[in-house]
Structures are given as structure tokens and as C-alpha cells.
Amino acid sequence: MRVVDALADWFAAAGITHYFGYAGGAIWPIMDGLIDHPEIKGIQAKHESHAVHQADIYFRETGRIAPVIVTKGPGLMNAVGGVASAMHDSVPLLVIAGGTATHFMGKAGMQEMYYHGHEDAVSVMRPLTKGAWMVIRPDTVIDTLNQAYKLAVSGRPGPVFVQLPTDIQNSVVEGAIIPPSSREVRTGSRVDAAALDEAAALVRAAKRPVILAGGGLVRSKGGADALAAFTETYRVPVATTVPAKGMLDETHELAVGPVGRSGTWAAADATRGADLIVALGARFSDNNAGNWRKGAIYDTEETKIIQVDLAIEEIGRNYDVTLGLQADAGGFLTDLGAALGGEALAIDGWRQQVAEFKQTWAGEVERVITGDFDRIHPGRLSHEVGEALKRHENTHLFVDIGDIDQYAEPYLQITRPGSWHISSGMAEMGWASEGAPGAAVAKPGLVPIALTGDGAFLMGPQVLATAIEYGLPTVWVIINNKELGIEKKGAGRAFGRNHPWIFFRTPDGEPYNPDFVALARAFGADGERVEKASDLAAALDRGIASGRPYVIDVDTDPDVPTYFTTGLDRAYPDNWYAGYGAQGQLETP
Template identity: 60%
Template sequence: MPMRTVDAVAEWLEAAGTTHYYGYAGGAVWPLLDALVDRPELRGVQAKHESHAVHQADIHYRTTGRVAAVIVTKGPGLLNCVGGVASAMHDGIPLLVIAGSGPTHFMGKGGMQELFYAGFDDAVPVFKPVTKGAWLAVRPDTVIDLLNHALRVATSGRPGPVLIQLPLDVQLGEVEGQVEPPVRRSVRQRTRVDAADVTEAGRLLAAAERPVLLVGGGLVRSPGGAQALQAVAEQRGVPVVTSLPGKGLLGEEHPLSLGCVGRSGTECAARATREADLVIAVGARFSDNHTANWRKGAIYDMDITKVVQVNVDPDEIGRNYPVELGLVGDGTAFLEDLLAATDGPADAYAGWVQRVAGFRDEWRASIEPVLTAPTSPIHPGRMCYEVGEVLAQRGRVFIDIGDVIQYAEPYMTVRRPGTWHISPGMAEMGWAAQGASAACLVAPDDPAVVLTGDGAFMMGPQAVATAVEHGLPVTWVILNNLELGIERKGAVGKFGRSHPWYSFTIEATGEPYTPDFAALARSFGAEGERIEEAGQFRPALEKAVESGRPTVLDVAIDVTVPSYFTKGLDRFYPDTWGASYPSYGQLKLAR
């Protein structure tokens, strides 16, 4: 029996196991939205901006492990998705963007909202650099095949976003036959490292005296990763450090956990990686922030350290550091196989474990004054620490981009894997503030706390409206410092002065400016509270989390506190041609 292409698409979404779709209405997707009216079991969530929809689909996947669809119109609606899609691509998050376009009859005519400047499919080239694949459908009978292909691309290898653009007349074209479910065209993927290579990794571990397990965002998204990590660490007695996305994969109160290592990681983790003779890196990319811009001896000393790097993406292996073994494979499977292929006493590295435990004790003693700082407004390090304490047994935290990272990374204790979420790759401000509502849509009994700055929150405060509409237990904690803190501090440190853009002020008078975020929240229908005193914060957060209501806590923070960086490090980049800090590579500029 004939049906519209969009009815076939709606049936396909259901067959794909889709539970939610996110987006915003527009004329180019009227047909698809009409078809979805008949599928109320697919829950459509109207974002307040297309970029919010992408961030929501991103966090939907991080929360459930299932791909969500983003449905947007053509032109500006689609272009609003670029930054969010790039963020998902950088972090290896699969999502499916389905966009409309004008009818094929209009191709080449330069219609309203059409991207026609260099060809009929201009939108597709825009997205090719920030997706794993982007396609324009030109025949109704190929759309389901294209969707199956796109979903397979999005979820295989290193995952990532994909885009399909559907012209209006293609959406309304009639087709007949059976809608083939994506399972018939999908792949089951858990690539295992060759057994001989696992054995070789085991030999390197057995020969090491100061080994460290480094785990990153790749292991976060590998099912069973936390359990496999803990088993290897405990049965072999190996200390664990994480990259920023991997924070909490091994609970940070575990005696073998040293916390995050990186530009703003714990000092004990950096000391351990600098002294390690073997680093087994699972699902970690060795990015710039993680390695302090690859400065020799800052986080790693590759003159004394061998690296075994395991990643599902071969392009990441050996990209930034030479490796003793570069292994393509799933992180969980590798750790399980490594454990099975090796044996030996759990105290084989007892002296090393005792040494790094001393590093950890020194670190914790050094930060105690921050965690208990009595000053008001609240020290941002104490604030982030208290968020971790409130969420110790229940709830999740989503970290936005900005100075907040420099306090949350070192000072917050994450005890349970899967409760820490961050998007540091493309580092788009507003990712957490705009997208966290999706976490509570799919897991409404587990509250979410967003740590965001006033700058990041102002990029999309209307995201609060989505939480109100759906009654979601999201709490936004705004670090209100009246500025783009990390930008101002970095510029002043580099140039000794500050541009007006770094601070929020009234131009005519120069006085600091901030909206009344608590009143703004109440205007949306959420709860809102302004926090001025350090002692007010934790009770207010506990109340917000227990209320189950969307809440905004506008927290004045101590603006005299500098950004935290691991001892001896900073945010500066090499910026003088021909003069750089020591790094790793075979060729050097001639003098």
C-alpha cells in the first residue's frame, strides 16, 4: 500500500529504537512533523534553539547509549546546528540530524533560506568537515536505505554525528513496500586486539616498575569499561589516572585513583605520570589540555616512559606521542583480555603504589584549605567540592565550558562512574546548560546538576523553559563572576591588560552588570535563588536537588581566586615563530 516517504521515515525511527527526537519546527519539515503526529510513542521535545536540540541529543546518547534524532528546517535552522554537531564529532557522540530543504523543483533558483551559492547541496558541504557523513536525498525510494547507511556510519568505528537532508517533495513522494529496520544493515562492534598483541602488552606491564593506567572518554562510552578498569587495577595493583572526560571512571576515593591528569588536574596524578616508566592509555587521545600543550616533562616525560595506546580510532594512535604498542580495539575488551592474559601478585608494584599514595596524601592536605574556605562570596573550589558531596549517592553533574572546569576538575570528588559529563573537545559554551534537560527526560528519577558560568548560561537561558515544560529535575548552578573569567585572566597574564569584552559592564559607567538570574528563572516558571554567602550554598543545592523542580542557583563567587592550574603549568600557547618549548618530534627548526 503506498505511503508518503515521511511516513516511512517515522516507521523507520520507531524500528530503530528511537524514543525521543529533538528539534524545532520550520516549513521545510512540515511533512515529517505531520507524519510524527501519528507516532505519539516517539516523544518529540521542542528545543528553544536548534543548537540546544543538538546538545540535548548529544546528552541523550551519553545518558542512554541510544542515538536520538534531531529534526530541523533548512537554512538558518540547519546552520544553527553546526557548532553542536562539531562538539559531538569531537567527542565521538553519534546523533542523526534530519533536515528539510526546499523542493527539488527550486534547486538553483536561489529561494528563501536556500544555500545555493556554490551548488544545489550547499548545506551538505558545510557539514562534511564536522560529521562522519552528510547526504542530500534526491529520490524518495532511497531514503530508508540512506537512513540505514547513515546510522551504521554514525555508530561504527569511532562514533559521530551524521546528516541527511530531505527536500520537501522527496518527503511527500509516495513509496511502497516494507521499511527495512536498521538492525538488518547494522554491525555488531566490539573490536578485540589481537591475542599476541595483548600478550605483548602484558609482558610490558610485567616488566614495568612504575606503571600507570590512563583512561579517557573512549572508555566512558565502552559498555562495562568502569568494571573492567577496576578489575585490572585491583588485581594487578596499578595506579589509575584519567583524562578530563574520564573523571570518576574509577571512583576517586578508591586507593588506586589519583584523579584527573592534565592542565588543571591533580598534582598527584601529574607527579605519577611524569615518573611512570609505562603508561597504558585506553580510550585517551593525549590532547593539548591533557598534556599541557605537549610540553616535554610537564605531564609526561617520554624519554623515560613507554606508551601502550589502545583506541577504536587508529587515527588517534601515535598522533601526539610515539608508542611502544599502538593497538586498535575496544577499551573494555582490551582490559578484559589483558586481565585474562596476565597474572602475578597484586602487590607487584607495592613500592610504587606506596609512593603515589604519598603523592595523593600530600595533594589532599594541600587543598583542604580550599575545600573548607570560609570566605564569602564562596570560593569556587569549595563550591565545586560541595556539589560533589551533595551528589555522592544520587544525581549527575554536567560541566559547562569556562573557568568552572579549572575548579571542578581538581576539587570535585566523583565517586560513581557515569555521573560526570563534560564536552571539552570543541568546548562549546552552553553545551551543559542547554543540553542537560535531555538527561532528565530519559532518566527522570535521577536529578541533574549543571555547573555553568554566567557567560555560558547567557548563551541560551531559554533552555530553562524546556525543563519547566516537561517538569524536569535540573538544577543550574551559575558561577557568577561578572566576566568571562578564564579569558580575562589569560589575557591579563599574557598582555598585562584586559579588553572590555572579557567583563560584563555598563558601558556608560563601567559598573559591573549581571542579570537577575533568579528572577529570570522564576519568569520561566522555575525556582530561582541568589546565593551571596558561602554557608548558603550547600543547603540551597540540597533543597533544589530534593525538590525535583527545575531550579537556578545564581551564586556569587570570590572573584579574587585565580584559576587553578597544575603546579608549574598555565594556559599559554607557543606563539613565537621558531621558538617553542621542548616537545616530541624528530625534526627541530634549524638555528
């Protein structure tokens, strides 16, 4: 058999049911080999970056890898941004690329990256992945794939890259196909009894504890159930990072919402007032920590931190920790609950304070969602999308990068853990709008909703063609403000003016966007335009119920200021010599 036949058999042995990618000359042999396995469904996106985002979201929905297959040169280069996003978000991917035939390496043939070495794609992918290989012996292909697969899913997950030159793909091999299950490693991810006792003692001694649920808890099997059980037993207030939004039903009396630059007031008040933060798979990123300014969200001189993470390098990266523990977040929380013995915590006064924080925040939400605005407020739009998720349990939400983040985070309420998804680490525009159909591939019957800006959507509107070709009912809700809103507000605040790139304009200065509804129909999808807030709910219901790709073009107010948690702004230091006041950082005189 050919190597590519062995590869296709390996897919089957690994339990792979779908793959994504885009055709190209350097992967013709792989494509030919997969023809003999029609039970493994291939989804061809309209751009390699879309394929990576769709495979990323496929994994988030199923917990299973769907390989991404791309050609050499520009094909694999188009995948770079998506791979980096997956690495930042700890999403395992297996990216397989074709490569120049070994006979021709270094001859500068078409699409070879030869500038610093023969077919040097591995050098591009190495810093963006957990591992990158070019296979130059046909008899080692399956062994390399098994090693790559093991690395992708073990420990802190992440993407891996394997390149197969075309002559290697066509080479003849023989022997049994060893599946990746034969190389599985069950890693120890529970802490010892002494560490649990120390953590339990810190929790019992705390007067104002807060659980901070992070993306690591999202990736933890049973993490949401562990969080709910711990919260019900010990009644500790719960804040989240943005990726973990909704890990505890946000209508729960102890859920204060996401905390950070654009989090809820209630969450920021809770973390600022806490004397103990139990951080579960949370990196304390710049958004979450208010750019690490002392006291902005956290103050480790006043607040003790227990930081739990599978990745040792994340523990203590940005803040001093009272107790740093390498562990699976969900497993640790279950073990901590057992170590506490079911004994109630004496924090009734703190719970009452948190209830007051939530009441104050509810007033702000009410002002935005019931206010009489001339045009649609993005906070109101976000709220209505959240309400649609409640009405339709067959929906999940995927939030793109842009100004919408800073309204969806505080004003949109998530009640079902796992129904909110965002890629805020690398923050690649188009992640949601291009990747959302991957959720429909992963879970037939699920209707993914991509909440996106016009700038992000225009980076890849051809995703509509993919949704039509494969019958993937997806709803795109587009904030149409004819500009890059987050850029306008951020740069305008910093410099008092804006570059022309920020605005979408015709040569005579008129605001411009394509007709998104007409564009949808040109691809074969459905759509409608919404200009009044009172029409949002019905439009969302129609899109979800349609069972088809559906675009909702929402005319939003471009003049609404960017939302920031009270007391915060973007506030990045822009002069190296200026003192910044970041925790754990030396000061310049």
C-alpha cells in the same frame, strides 16, 4: 504512503523513543508524519543548538540515538556547533534537515545555501560528521537512513547528517520498512594473543605503571567495571583524562584523579614518575598533555606508552608509542587482565609513592575547601557540588566550558562512574546548561545538575522554558562573577591587560548581570541566590529535592587565580618562529 510516513515508521522500527529539534517550514511534512506516532516523544528546544546538545546528552545517558530534526538554512546552521562537539567527543547523532524542493534548487530562494552549489548544506556538514547526504530519490530515503545509522554507531561513533528536500518528503513510496538492525555490523575490537602477550610483558616489567583512562573507556560497554576489576586485581594506580573523571571511584586509594593542565597534583606526579603508561581511549590532547611540552606531564624518552584506541588515527598522533593497539578499551583491559594470569605485580614501593602524592594533594584540597575566604572560592563551590552528588544518587553532573572547568576538574570528587559529563574537546560554551535537560528526558527520575558560568548560561537561558514546558527537573548552578573569568585570567596573564568584552558592565562602569533568580521565576522555574559558602550545601539539597527546574545563583570571587597543576600554565606558542620544545616536533633555530 508518503516518505515522511515511512520515516516515522522507520523511527518506530529502529526503537527510537524520543527526538529533539525545532519546527520550520522545510520539515512540516516530517512533523505531520510523526503526529501518527504519539508514542515517540518529540522535545522542541528553544534553539537548534540546544536540541543537538540535548540529543548528545540523551545518548550519553542511554546509549540510544534520539534524532535531531531541523529546518533548512538557519535552522541547520544553528546546529553546526553542537554537531562539531559531538564529533569531537565521539557521540553518535542522527541530524535530519529539511531542504529546498528539488524543483527550485539553484534559484536562490529563501534559506537556500546556493553560493557554491544547489542547496549545499552537505558541504557544511561533511567535515563535521562521519557522513552527510542529500537524498534526491524518494525510494532511497530508508536505505540512506540505515546506512547513516550504521555509520553513526559503528567503530568510533559520531554524528551523521541527512537532508530531505520537501518534495522528496511528500513523495509517495511503497514497500516494507527495513530497520537499521538489518544493517548492523559487529566489528572486531579485540587484539590477538601475540599483542596481548607483548602488552602483558611490558606491564610485568614495569616498576612504576599507571593506567590512563580516557573518553574511549567511557564509551566502552562495561568499561568502568573492567577498570575496577583490573585495579582490584593488579593494584595499578589510575589517572584519568577530564572526560573520564570518576571512571574509578575517586575515593579509591589508587585513584589519583584527572591529569593535565588543571588536573590534580597527585595525577601529574604519577604520570611524570611513571615508566609505563597504559592509555585506554585517551587522545593525549593539549589539556591532558600540558600542551605536549616535553616532561610537562609525559616524557616518552623516559616513559613507555601502550596506547589502545578504536580510532587508528589517534594512536601515535601526538606521542611515540611502544605498543599501539586498535581495540575497544574495556575489552582490551579485560583481556590484558586475563593475559597477566592474576599474578601480583611487584610495585609496592610505587604504590607507596603514589599514596604520598595523594596525601600532599589532599592538603591542598583541604586548604581551599576550609579556607576563610571573603567570597565563595570556585574550588569550594565545585567541592560542594561533588558532595551533593554523593548525597543524592539520582543526580548526574554536566560541566560547562569556562573557568569552572579548572576548579571542577581538581576539587570536585566523583564516586559514581557515569555521573560526570563534560564536552572538553570542541569546548562549546553552553553545552551543559543548554543540554542538561536532555538527561531528564533520557532517564525519568534523574536530576541533572548543570555547573556553569554566567557567560555560558547567558548563551541560552531560554532553556528554562524547555524545562518548564516538558517538566524536566534540572538544577543550574551558576558561577556569578560578572565576567568571562577564563578569558580575563588567560588574556590578562598573556598581555597584562584585558579588553572590555571580558567584563559585564553597564555604561557607567558598574558590574552587571541580570537577576538570575528573577529570570528563573519569569520562566516559571524556582531559584535562590547564595552569597556564603556555608549556605551552598543546603541550597543544592533544596534544588535537587524540588523536583522542578531550579537556578542557584552563586556569588563567586572573581579574583581567585585560575588553577593550574603545579609547574603548568596555558602556555601556547604565539610566535611560529620561536622554539617550543614539544615532544616529537622539530625545533626552529
